[in-house]
Amino acid sequence: MIFNRKFGAPGLQRKKLAIISTYNENCGNASYTHVLKVAFSEIFDVDVIPLDLFLLQKPQPFINIHADAHIKSICAKLKNYDYVNIQFEAGLYGATAGAILRRMKWLIDAAPNLILTMHRVDVAETTSLIEAIGKSVRALRAGPLFHHFRNKEFSVLYHNIVLHCKEQSARKNVWIKVHAKREHRVIRDVFRFKNVIHYPLAFLNKEEQKKVKALPKADLAARFGLPQGSKLFGVFGYISNYKGIETAIKTVAQLPTDWHLVIAGSQHPQSIKAYKDVDPYLESILNLIANEDAERERKLAKLARVNHYLEKTEVVDERLTKPITDRIKFIGSLDDDDFVHVLRDIDAVVLPYIEVGQSMSGVIVLAMEAGGRVLGANNLSFAETRKYFGDTFERFDIGNHIELAQRLQAEPLEVEAARTAIFETYNIRNSVALQAQVFEGTYKNV
Structure with missing residues (x-):
């Protein structure tokens, strides 16, 4: 069993953890973040730094300026924390793949000690452009063609984020956490980044x-x-x-x-x-x-x-x-x-x-x-x-x-x-205990 820490033991100096995510929103990510905050608080002093979805999910260039400034303000706060956990769902960080990648790179660079939780990881689209066109013609709608380009774009986005984590891991402690063994293999064996852990979603102790x-x-x-x-x-x-x-x-x-x-x-x-x-x-x-x-x-x-x-x-x-x-x-x-x-x-x-x-x-x-x-x-x-x-x-x-x-x-x-x-x-306490080991450098990667 992973859960063997003496939570709240007197005399131990508590480290500070920042969780970057949606919060107090009507969405699954926000609910999961609340659960994480409660569980991590048994080990660390925890703050949730909420994402401003009003700004981040707008595609207009004049709003993008403010969205970028919002992310940079979060980056400035991260120097006050020992550990950072980013809850990553692509759509939370921007309306386009380019904006999402730009902002994620800023956050990854600013985090002193990072676990990036990726709730989804796609590999490159295997359907060819010709196949996508054929599907659209047979269906008499543009949906298959649209999904071909969008899936390919976001597969490249996930890959680029993992590669940036890999680059940053050469100078600091950077890890990726996923919720399935399939995604673990993609990052470790396909994207060739070894600093990855997997653990299923968990909510209740x-x-x-x-x-x-x-x-x-x-x-x-x-x-x-x-x-x-x-x-x-x-x-x-x-x-x-x-x-x-x-x-x-x-x-x-x-x-x-x-x-x-x-x-x-x-x-x-x-x-x-x-x-x-x-x-x-x-x-x-x-x-x-x-x-x-x-x-x-x-x-x-x-x-x-x-x-x-x-x-x-x-x-x-x-x-x-x-x-x-x-x-x-x-x-x-x-x-x-x-x-x-x-x-x-x-x-x-x-x-x-x-x-x-x-x-x-x-x-x-x-x-x-x-x-x-x-x-x-x-x-x-x-x-x-x-x-x-x-x-x-x-x-x-x-x-x-x-x-x-x-x-x-x-x-x-x-x-x-x-x-x-x-x-x-598999429970929420063991999940955060595993991540605590990763943050503190005591996890044995196999």
Whole structure:
């Protein structure tokens, strides 16, 4: 076990740590940073230096001047700290790859002793330009071509950031932390930078896990205005196109009518555009719900015509009698505490994510820590999650709404004992203890 430090022992001089991240914002990074601050505070004196997203995420040149000044002001503060942790999600530091790289180089140069936490690392785009053009022509839209150039641009960005860390490591202590063994291999074996550690996302310590699990279970059906005795499965977080919400919606029609889908989240702030009446992805979700209901009504009308023609009454599938719209509940964003409790109390947490190169999902880890039933799609991200947590969550193939419905109705896996054993190793205290070893130069890199 990594966690063997005597936290808060008297007589020990505490070092100062700065965490650079979003803070007090409605985003997963800010929530994770709050958890880190609390955990690191058992070892160090910790300050969070918040990023000004209003400035940093604007592409206009006249605002970029102020955004650069904001980053330089953070750089000036770092000389007052022994250790620096940068929480890196590309979109938090700029609207273009060039601006992001420029600002990251300033921060890396200014940090006296650094762990750069990269929540995502992409390798170069393997699809050729010709293939991307072909996909766009076949799809009659520019999306594949746009994604080709954007993915290639950001793959180069990640590589350049790692290379800059490697250059700076020749004169000071610079490390990169990732949340998956796949990303660890990319940085160590592909980008050839040896100062890299991997550790899964972690949010709750053992005491917090016990506290959450000990609370009385809430009646979520009553809370969300659904019929008594309803069974609920939910998708969580920002409503984004990689979340596979379409699969969850199609699953509703396959389930008995006492099952309801809860969508806990809202559109991403960066998707809010002036004079845009509805986000395109959200609109596609609403259209899918309407189409599912139209298909249900078509089947119901066809059955009625057949019954009339045969002059008899057939038993109607009850799933055709209740509108899909009535079985889907949008509940909006939840605060951190409420989020954890809903993950625990809902009948099933569903993550039907498509594969987009995501490193590790915070939702899947937090749901397991809280003791919830979890079903995740067979994407590469959750394959990486299994390398740490084993078979402690259920799986189904990407997009297979029939399989998902079948698994929801089956008996849940018995995973509590296995999770308890795994969380002895992978928890927030051990995560920060490992990073403390890296900061203090006592970590043995193998």
